[in-house]
Amino acid sequence: MQAGNPYAGEVALVIDGQRHVLRLTLGALAELEAGMQAGSLMDLVQRFENARFSTRDVLALIVAGLRGGGWQGRAEDLMQADIEGGPMAASRAAARLLTLAFALPEGAE
Template sequence: MSNPWRGEVTLVIDGQACVMRLTLGALAGLEDALAEPSLIALVERFEQSRFSSGDVLALLKAGLRGGNCPVAPDALDHAEIEGGPMAAARAAAELIARAFVVPGA
C-alpha cells in the first residue's frame, strides 16, 4: 500500500504491486533522462501535456528506482501494466503531483 504523504504511488506490474516514489536522486536522473534544465521545467512539461509515452516510461522507471521496487526499471519496457497505458500515464501524473504537493492541501 502506498503512502501519499511520502509521495508514493502504487502500480501493478506483471501482477506485482510496486510502490514507486520520486526521491531527489530519482528526480535528478529524470531531469537528465528527459534533458530538462530544472525541476520546474520538468513539472511544467507534464502540466502542459507536452509529454510522450517515452516520458511516461522514464518517469515510471525513476519512480521504481526511488521506491526500491523489486521490478527492475528496464523490465518495464516489456512488462504488463495493469490498466494499460492509461493507468501508466495516471500513475506517472500522480508521481509528479505527489512529489511536489502536500496531500490534503
C-alpha cells in the same frame, strides 16, 4: 492503479501482476533529471500540467519512481511489461508522482 501512501509521496502500480510502490526520492529525481534528453524537471512538470507529455516522459517517471521505491531494474525491463490499467494507468501514476513530489497531498498543511 492502487493507492500508495500520498503522505510519503508514494504511488502504487501493478506491473506483471506484482504491486510496486513508486516514490520520487531526491536521488530518483536527480537520476531522472540527468537522464532527460532536453529541458529540466520543471519543463517535465509543465508538460504534464498541459497534457503535452510523451510516452518517453511517462516511462522515465515510472522508472524513476520504481527506483525510488527500491527497484533495481532498467527502463528496458518495462518495454514488454504488462501494466495493470494499461498506458492510461501508467500516465496517471506518472502524473501523480510529479504532483506528490512537488506539492503536499490535499488536506495536508
